[in-house]
Amino acid sequence: MKNAVRIVVAAAVIVSALPAMAQFQKPEDAVKYRQASFTVMxxxxxxxxxxxxxxxxxDAKAAQDNAALVETMSKLPWAGFGADTESVASKAKPEIWKEKAKFDQSNEKLLAAATALNTAAKSGNLDTIKKAFGETAATCKACHDDYRAK
Amino acid sequence: MKNAVRIVVAAAVIVSALPAMAQFQKPEDAVKYRQASFTVMxxxxxxxxxxxxxxxxxDAKAAQDNAALVETMSKLPWAGFGADTESVASKAKPEIWKEKAKFDQSNEKLLAAATALNTAAKSGNLDTIKKAFGETAATCKACHDDYRAK
Structure with missing residues (x-):
């Protein structure tokens, strides 16, 4: 019983410091989140x-584990590019919000490439992984060229 | 063919900016990585x-998706607490490296709780999720109390 009380109190303390809304409490949180997702990816x-x-x-196993994480992470950052984040200082170029549909397409290319990389990693064949890795890297670069300031 | 060349060049450019070693190129990268993992989690x-x-x-589906991500992320930050990161400025207390075995145990408690939370989320029952959430939050708080500076 005492433990239960402690747990509820702990939960309340922790959660009060976290985004309470479906998405983000403030634009800065969204920017921090998307940057963190990119860092982990x-x-x-x-x-x-x-x-x-x-x-x-x-190391075939390590390649698989890392590729699975890349695929998982590739889905995350985009929620952090809400219209209200445009004014927050970051390397994100204004073009992201000017041509949002094109930016979204760019992200979808990464998602597809990351999924293919994960599939390739499961093959355990380094040449297959190499090709999928290069194709994924190309989607990163294309998006950085268009939408990330130097 | 031209595309293939472009892809290889893009891959080389991207990768040169990333950690090239099995883990991290420098301690600061490890700290940035662990902080990013915590932010996403x-x-x-x-x-x-x-x-x-x-x-x-x-929203049962959203709870499931978020719990799956919490479980995935709960495994990541610990690789970023290598002995060479102790001197990098952060909120991490020196106790982490003084009592590494105890710190590791603390992390394992989070891992177990996050796995249980993911299982609970699959039940689709809010009360079950509430309990598992509270227990997970308690492991966060215990570790923050011991090992994270205010």
Whole structure:
């Protein structure tokens, strides 16, 4: 009983510090969230990159784990590009909101590429992974070129 | 063919900006990664919290999606607490590295709670989710109390 009370109090304390709405409490939270999602995605994508480039030995299991995470993370950042985030300082270019449909298409290309990378990773074949990795990296670069300030 | 060349060049450009080692190129990258993982985890945990607290209507599918992400994210930050990150400025207390085994146990409690929360979310029962949410929040709070500076 005492434990139950403690748990409820702990939950209340924790949650009061978190986004309480379906999405984000304020635009800054959305920007922080999308940047965090990109950071986690990039870290795991980079680990596959290191194998693809021969910088670390190929480890089929690690490639699979990282590719699964890349696919999961690839779905997340976009919720953080709401119209109310345009005025928050970041590397995001105004073109994102000027041509939102084109930006969304760009994101969908990443999603498709990340899904293909995850499938490729399951093959356990480094050449297959290499090709899917390159195609995924190309979608990152295309979007960065158009929509991220240097 | 031209496309293939473009893809390889794009891959090289992208990857050069990413962690190339199995883990992290420098301690600061590890700290950024662990903080980003916590940010993403907290955002999705908070969305379940909003439902549990009645701030937003209960949506069983959204609860499931968010709980699956919380479980996935709960596994990630710990790789970013390597011994070489102790000297990087952050809210992480030195106790983390002084009593690493106890800290690891603390993390395992979160992992178990997040797995239970994911299972609870699949039940579609708000009371079941509420209980699992509270228990997960308690593991967050316990670890923050011990290992995170105010």
């Amino acid at each position: 990039a870290a795991h994508f980079g680990r596959i990159g290191a194998m693809v480039q021969g910088k670390v030995p190929f | 907290a955002a999705h945990f908070g969305r379940i919290g909003a439902m549990v607290q009645g701030k937003v209507p209960f």
